[in-house]
Structure formats: structure tokens, C-alpha cells
Amino acid sequence: MKFETIIEPFRIKAVEPIRMTTREQRQNALEKAGYNLFLLPAEDVLIDLLTDSGTGAMSSAQWAGMMRGDESYAGARSFYEFKNAVQQITGLEHVIPTHQGRAAERILFGSLLSPGDIVPNNTHFDTTRANVEYRGATALDIPIAEGRKPALIHPFKGNIDLEELEKLLVQQREHIPLVMITVTNNSGGGQPVSMANIRAASEICHRYDVPLFLDACRFAENAWFIKLREEGYEHKTPLEIAQEMFSYVDGCTMSAKKDGLANIGGFLALNDDALAQKCKTNLILTEGFPTYGGLAGYDLEAIAVGLHEVVEEDYLRYRIRSVAYLGDKLTQAGIPIVQPPGGHAIYIDALTMLPHIPQSEYPAWSLSLALYLEGGIRSVEIGSVMFGLQTDGSEKPAAMELVRLAFPRRVYTQSHVDYLAEVLLYVNHIKDRIRGVHIVEALPVLRHFSARLEPVNGILCAS
Ligand SMILES: Cc1ncc(COP(=O)(O)O)c(C=O)c1O
Numbered sequence: 511m512k513f514e515t516i517i518e519p520f521r522i523k524a525v526e527p528i529r530m531t532t533r534e535q536r537q538n539a540l541e542k543a544g545y546n547l548f549l550l551p552a553e554d555v556l557i558d559l560l561t562d563s564g565t566g567a568m569s570s571a572q573w574a575g576m577m578r579g580d581e582s583y584a585g586a587r588s589f590y591e592f593k594n595a596v597q598q599i600t601g602l603e604h605v606i607p608t609h610q611g612r613a614a615e616r617i618l619f620g621s622l623l624s625p626g627d628i629v630p631n632n633t634h635f636d637t638t639r640a641n642v643e644y645r646g647a648t649a650l651d652i653p654i655a656e657g658r659k660p661a662l663i664h665p666f667k668g669n670i671d672l673e674e675l676e677k678l679l680v681q682q683r684e685h686i687p688l689v690m691i692t693v694t695n696n697s698g699g700g701q702p703v704s705m706a707n708i709r710a711a712s713e714i715c716h717r718y719d720v721p722l723f724l725d726a727c728r729f730a731e732n733a734w735f736i737k738l739r740e741e742g743y744e745h746k747t748p749l750e751i752a753q754e755m756f757s758y759v760d761g762c763t764m765s766a767k768k769d770g771l772a773n774i775g776g777f778l779a780l781n782d783d784a785l786a787q788k789c790k791t792n793l794i795l796t797e798g799f800p801t802y803g804g805l806a807g808y809d810l811e812a813i814a815v816g817l818h819e820v821v822e823e824d825y826l827r828y829r830i831r832s833v834a835y836l837g838d839k840l841t842q843a844g845i846p847i848v849q850p851p852g853g854h855a856i857y858i859d860a861l862t863m864l865p866h867i868p869q870s871e872y873p874a875w876s877l878s879l880a881l882y883l884e885g886g887i888r889s890v891e892i893g894s895v896m897f898g899l900q901t902d903g904s905e906k907p908a909a910m911e912l913v914r915l916a917f918p919r920r921v922y923t924q925s926h927v928d929y930l931a932e933v934l935l936y937v938n939h940i941k942d943r944i945r946g947v948h949i950v951e952a953l954p955v956l957r958h959f960s961a962r963l964e965p966v967n968g969i970l971c972a973s
Pocket residue numbers: 563610611612613635637638692696697725727765766767775776
């Protein structure tokens with residue numbers, strides 16, 4: 511390519527205004543929301559990086575697909591469009607639609623797990639962990655050691671630890687009904703898994719006759735990293751790479767709110783006939799008939815088109831580069847982030863950035879509040895407010911204090927990213943003024959969603 515600038519590979523046909531606010535308005539909004547960004551009205555947010563899940567922009571082809579949606583209760587044409595799109599990528603035999611990713615998890619684990627079982631995974635996402643534990647089983651994270659070191663650069667920090675996997679299968683085969691690999695590894699910083707690692711994990715699992723499943727939410731982003739970083743894949747298309755990834759597994763769970771480029775939806779796909787039958791029976795109880803699974807026909811159409819669009823090279827090049835572009839700017843400014851930047855998000859290491867705030871005063875939460883106060887940016891704390899409260903009511907500091915900036919797909923342009931960098935550099939410049947927070951009231955479970963907090967000495971960040 512003669513020109514180096516990577517542009518947004520789309521024109522904008524519909525726009526949604528975002529509202530500028532003053533620092534004073536944002537200070538008031540924070541007070542009203544109990545210093546909890548989850549409790550802010552989205553209208554008060556300028557750039558919303560709370561999550562990349564279900565927040566993307568659909569294409570004109572997806573909207574057209576929605577108009578074509580067949581709403582028949584059983585056997586709708588839209589279901590077959592959806593099934594074909596899933597099968598073209600995964601090659602898996604049975605395709606079961608669900609209303610989102612966690613429903614696929616609940617149905618799979620509800621049909622397969624018993625109390626005392628163990629599910630190894632590179633790193634379980636929190637809903638995956640919760641659904642495993644709900645069945646009385648253990649969700650065991652076995653990422654490679656490099657995946658636990660935020661500043662370390664490694665091309666495939668999402669890899670599963672193959673030695674640990676084999677050891678587990680040798681020692682506890684009878685308690686392991688399946689193994690999972692999450693691509694990309696969201697809870698581990700959005701880091702990719704190599705093809706060699708998926709292939710080797712598959713070989714090990716099949717030697718012990720254990721099925722391997724992908725948590726495939728970000729399969730296309732993972733395929734793009736393989737193309738960029740793994741020898742032998744530079745000339746393959748993302749679709750060919752994704753097809754090879756799925757060829758090694760026996761099934762997958764998927765949230766179509768990520769790499770399905772849809773605002774809602776998900777699926778479970780698998781080869782085992784008997785297990786698929788059990789899952790379908792389970793599906794009918796709570797999600798719906800197996801040809802719609804809790805989705806409207808128009809949702810199935812949007813996902814079918816989204817799955818074709820998400821493996822386009824221009825899209826993936828722009829997507830991964832936008833995240834890395836922000837990562838480069840922050841790294842150049844000395845802001846500590848999880849390295850290298852992941853596929854869908856930048857994770858700031860708040861413990862390193864704000865050493866004057868002890869973990870008991872939630873440095874990552876404070877930093878996320880400061881980003882909102884100074885620049886109207888909404889991010890999410892992945893630290894001790896989210897993970898610190900133990901089931902016995904005690905408090906244990908989280909392993910890391912991270913602020914995640916997750917990029918919605920096809921929503922923001924380069925100038926938005928330039929603005930983000932400017933705000934982050936400014937906040938880094940005034941970081942000594944940021945103060946810690948304490949919890950005023952909170953529920954005993956998933957407290958980060960609804961807790962109310964306050965700055966420890968009344969002021970979060972003096973202007
Ligand atoms: C890796 C991973 N697995 C599963 C899920 C659950 O998907 P959903 O939010 O659609 O239930 C998510 C959502 O963020 C995820 O990132």
C-alpha cells in the first residue's frame with residue numbers, strides 16, 4: 511500500500527450527537543451518581559468506553575437485514591441465514607441461538623457440569639466463571655506466566671499454559687468435562703491466543719478425550735493478531751485463520767455483542783449430537799424455540815451480516831490500529847498500560863500511575879472518576895472495588911488496579927482518539943492532585959454496579 515494512514519473504512523450515514531458538558535456539570539453529575547460511573551446517565555458522557563459489548567454501530571447492510579427479518583416462530587428464514595453464517599466460520603454442526611453470551615454459557619454448563627467438576631480456561635470472563643461456579647464446579651484460570659505480567663511484551667499473552675493443562679488432565683481427568691480457551695483473553699487484557707497454542711491444546715484435550723470449547727467473543731480480533739504476529743499466516747485471510755482456529759475445537763460459546771457486530775445476541779455451537787439435544791431442551795425452558803433462542807428474526811439477520819463484515823481486512827486493520835494508536839500515545843507519554851495493547855481495549859495500570867493512593871482507597875476507581883471529571887470519558891475500574899470483596903465479607907486487594915478503556919466497534923473516529931489521548935496526558939500531568947475514595951454503601955454481591963462512594967477528604971481532584 512502506497513499510503514500509510516489507516517482510515518476508518520466507512521462513511522457515516524447516521525449520526526448521534528454527543529453532548530459537551532462543563533467540568534462543573536460533571537462534578538455535579540458525579541455527586542448525584544455517588545461517584546459511580548455505572549450510575550451516570552449516558553447522556554452526561556462525552557466518550558463512552560465503559561464496554562465494547564453491544565455498543566457498536568451497525569452497517570447499512572445490517573439495518574437492511576433487520577428489515578428482512580423473518581419473525582416466524584419456527585424455522586424462520588432468518589435462522590438459516592444466521593446458521594449458515596455461523597457455520598461458514600466455525601464449521602460446527604449444531605448452532606443454537608441465545609439472547610447473549612452468558613445464556614450460551616448457562617445452557618452449556620447446565621447441560622454438562624456437575625458439582626465438583628473443574629473447567630480449565632486461559633482466563634474465565636466473570637460471567638463464565640459465575641456460570642461455572644453456579645453449577646458447583648471450579649473455574650480454573652491457567653494462562654501462561656507472561657500473561658500475568660502487565661508491562662511484559664509478548665505476542666500471545668493470552669495463551670493457555672499447556673504444561674499445566676496436561677498436568678490437570680493426567681491428575682483429574684474424571685472431573686474435567688471440558689476445557690475452554692477465551693479468544694481474545696478479555697480478563698487478561700484483551701490479549702490474543704496463537705494458533706499453535708490452540709492446536710496444541712486441542713491435541714492434548716483429544717488425547718485425553720476431553721472436548722475443547724472456544725469462548726469466541728472476539729474471534730476475529732484474535733485471527734487478525736495471528737495474521738500480524740504468527741509465522742505462516744501473513745498471507746491468509748482472517749476468515750481462513752478463523753476457520754482454522756475453529757477446526758481444532760468441539761464447540762464454542764459466543765456473545766454476538768462483540769465480534770458479531772450486533773447490539774444483542776449470541777450462540778452456542780457444537781458437534782456432539784447428544785449434548786446438542788440436551789442443550790436445546792434446556793434452551794426451550796428459558797430462551798425459546800431452537801430456531802430463535804430468545805432473539806427476534808431481525809436480530810438473527812443483523813448477526814448474520816455482522817459475522818461476514820467482522821472478518822473484512824480493512825475493518826480489522828482499522829479496529830486493531832485504533833486501539834494501538836492510543837496505546838502508542840500513552841506509552842510515549844510514560845503512562846503505564848498493559849503491554850502490548852489488546853484487541854478491544856487499553857488497560858491503564860493505576861497502581862503504578864498513582865502510587866500515592868493506597869489500594870484501600872481504590873486508585874483505579876479514582877483514576878476512572880478523574881478521567882470523567884476532566885474530560886467526560888467513561889471507563890471502567892477493574893480493581894479492588896470490582897474484585898476486593900470476599901464471600902466472607904472481608905476485603906482483599908485485587909491483584910491489579912486497572913482502568914479499562916474499551917472501544918465500541920465502528921463508533922469513534924481518529925479525532926475522538928486524539929481527544930482521548932489529550933485528556934489522558936492532561937490527567938497524567940495533574941495526577942498528584944487525584945485523591946482516593948471510600949465506599950459509603952454497597953451490596954454484598956457485584957457491588958461495583960451500584961455502590962456509592964465519596965472522595966476520602968471530600969475533593970476528588972482540585973481544579
Ligand atoms: C470473554 C467474554 N465471554 C463472555 C462474555 C459474556 O457475554 P454477554 O455479555 O453477551 O453475556 C463476555 C462479555 O463481555 C466476554 O467478554
